[in-house]
Amino acid sequence: xxxxxxxxxxxxxxxxxxxxxxxxxxxxxxxxxxxxxxxxxxxxxxxxxxxxxxxxxxxxxxxxxxxxxxxxxxxxxxxxxxxxxxxxxxxxxxxxxxxxxxxxxxxxxxxxxxxxxxxxxxxxxxxxxxxxxxxxxxxxxxxxxxxxxxxxxxxxxxxxxxxxxxxxxxxxxxxxxxxxxxxxxxxxxxxxxxxxxxxxxxxxxxxxxxxxxxxxxxxxxxxxxxxxxxxxxxxxxxxxxxxxxxxxxxxxxxxxxxxxxxxxxxxxxxxxxxxxxxxxxxxxxxxxxxxxxxxxxxxxxxxxxxxxxxxxxxxxxxxxxxxxxxxxxxxxxxxxxxxxxxxxxxxxxxxxxxxxxxxxxxxxxxxxxxxxxxxxxxxxxxxxxxxxxxxxxxxxxxxxxx
Amino acid sequence: xxxxxxxxxxxxxxxxxxxxxxxxxxxxxxxxxxxxxxxxxxxxxxxxxxxxxxxxxxxxxxxxxxxxxxxxxxxxxxxxxxxxxxxxxxxxxxxxxxxxxxxxxxxxxxxxxxxxxxxxxxxxxxxxxxxxxxxxxxx
Numbered sequence: 187x188x189x190x191x192x193x194x195x196x197x198x199x200x201x202x203x204x205x206x207x208x209x210x211x212x213x214x215x216x217x218x219x220x221x222x223x224x225x226x227x228x229x230x231x232x233x234x235x236x237x238x239x240x241x242x243x244x245x246x247x248x249x250x251x252x253x254x255x256x257x258x259x260x261x262x263x264x265x266x267x268x269x270x271x272x273x274x275x276x277x278x279x280x281x282x283x284x285x286x287x288x289x290x291x292x293x294x295x296x297x298x299x300x301x302x303x304x305x306x307x308x309x310x311x312x313x314x315x316x317x318x319x320x321x322x323x324x325x326x327x328x329x330x331x332x333x334x335x336x337x338x339x340x341x342x343x344x345x346x347x348x349x350x351x352x353x354x355x356x357x358x359x360x361x362x363x364x365x366x367x368x369x370x371x372x373x374x375x376x377x378x379x380x381x382x383x384x385x386x387x388x389x390x391x392x393x394x395x396x397x398x399x400x401x402x403x404x405x406x407x408x409x410x411x412x413x414x415x416x417x418x419x420x421x422x423x424x425x426x427x428x429x430x431x432x433x434x435x436x437x438x439x440x441x442x443x444x445x446x447x448x449x450x451x452x453x454x455x456x457x458x459x460x461x462x463x464x465x466x467x468x469x470x471x472x473x474x475x476x477x478x479x480x481x482x483x484x485x486x487x488x489x490x491x492x493x494x495x496x497x498x499x500x501x502x503x504x505x506x507x508x509x510x511x512x513x514x515x516x517x518x519x520x521x522x523x524x525x526x527x528x529x530x531x532x533x534x535x536x537x538x539x540x541x542x543x544x545x546x547x548x549x550x551x552x553x554x555x556x557x558x559x560x561x562x563x564x565x566x567x568x569x570x571x572x573x574x575x576x577x578x579x580x581x582x583x584x585x586x587x588x
Numbered sequence: 589x590x591x592x593x594x595x596x597x598x599x600x601x602x603x604x605x606x607x608x609x610x611x612x613x614x615x616x617x618x619x620x621x622x623x624x625x626x627x628x629x630x631x632x633x634x635x636x637x638x639x640x641x642x643x644x645x646x647x648x649x650x651x652x653x654x655x656x657x658x659x660x661x662x663x664x665x666x667x668x669x670x671x672x673x674x675x676x677x678x679x680x681x682x683x684x685x686x687x688x689x690x691x692x693x694x695x696x697x698x699x700x701x702x703x704x705x706x707x708x709x710x711x712x713x714x715x716x717x718x719x720x721x722x723x724x725x726x727x
Contacts, residue, residue: 317598317600318598318600318602318603320629320630320631321629322597322598323597323598323599323600323603323629324597324628324629324685324686325686326595326597327594327595327596327597327719328674328686328687328688329594329659329662329663329666329669329672329674329688330659330674330686331659331661331662331663331666335657335659335661335662335674338657338658339655339656339657339674339675339676340655341657342655342656342657342702343654343655343702346655346702396658396660397660397661398657398658398659398660398661399657399658399660399671399697400657400697401657446676446686447628447629447676447684447685447686452654452655452676
């Protein structure tokens, strides 16, 4: 039985900044936000002035000010890449409660370009750990250097516990690349558009540069620029628009830890809990999901998360790709945009998941660029799972087509 | 003493007993006097039962490797030590610490065993701060 929140709100549009990936010139986080917001307003016909809830990690207030609007609901939840799935969860509740009618969830991050501007334009992220925090005293002294240096510990533990290998997880990179080769906006679309693009093999993944053993480069997501925005409205508004609504059937969020120092099981995340909440709200289960958008910061993130979402038994998530089910033509398409591994990953990738899920379920996944069937699937339901931090925090959303 | 170029922790009033112990080679851990469970990192509240009755005691300094990775790339002083092996250690008394493993060959990660016994040691960073590291226990 679905809950009262089932289909209480819909995503009515999803848009990107004018340019994504590797940019012709650096655009600040704010410019990327604004381009995407302007584009989603044009797409849906909803004037920016009608937005009454603003959701963005760290910077909702600054965005509202930049747009010159005065929202009734300001949510700046910033817990990494799953922030956007959580924003959607919060927006659903606020719309259902009648507090707001039109929610904007927005992302802008010059993940790649910021390396060339000395940090300019890329502000608004999370602050450094306080010197008196547990993280600063008992984690920072040991030379960990960002996400890859953490996630490698999870891959190793999964290999130990389930007898899996890095090569098993390499199939996730290979299958996801197949999707990218159907997406002209993917950074790794083809060898013509990028020397590193085009098809890859398990051997290519294994032989790529070692980053943090057992992770090699092709187990690791891209670093790019991206702006993305979605609009969520109540059902009355959703039905009055030219764009197709994609209904929020269920949503949930949960947390295992903040710092990996407190990760209890290195082969599991809170996605099991956030998905259980979302499935219950939707009155649906993993068997009802016809596709999935799963945060793939690393191959191991996608493999473990597939297990957590109930799409595969524990220890066997990678088989969805190895056996071809998740790949183009498979029974359960996963990461049809080419993923964080081969499409785009700006740092907080949860928005890219939502934009692609909207496009798939509204029948607009071809982006009008190619004109051939490309990556468009015929899925009518999609589970979206964002993972933030170091396999720390998760937001899960179940979406269904109109 | 050669200058220590890697991040140096700053003890605070809550964690001072740990750093006082480390300075004289003792691994001090926080334990709840109501549920008797150890937690790590140190807190003013027990994350297991939410009692605020926390005591410090001297632990065995022994544990086992829970998981590990080899870092090829690092920043600051750690850059000079790459590659090195980071690990999470299951403490004999309960809960888990992060560390850099000593006594292992980062070029041969296949030879390092999850579950292997390790023992704590303390490396001087300043006159007042000694940092815990864990070494493969071959005894």
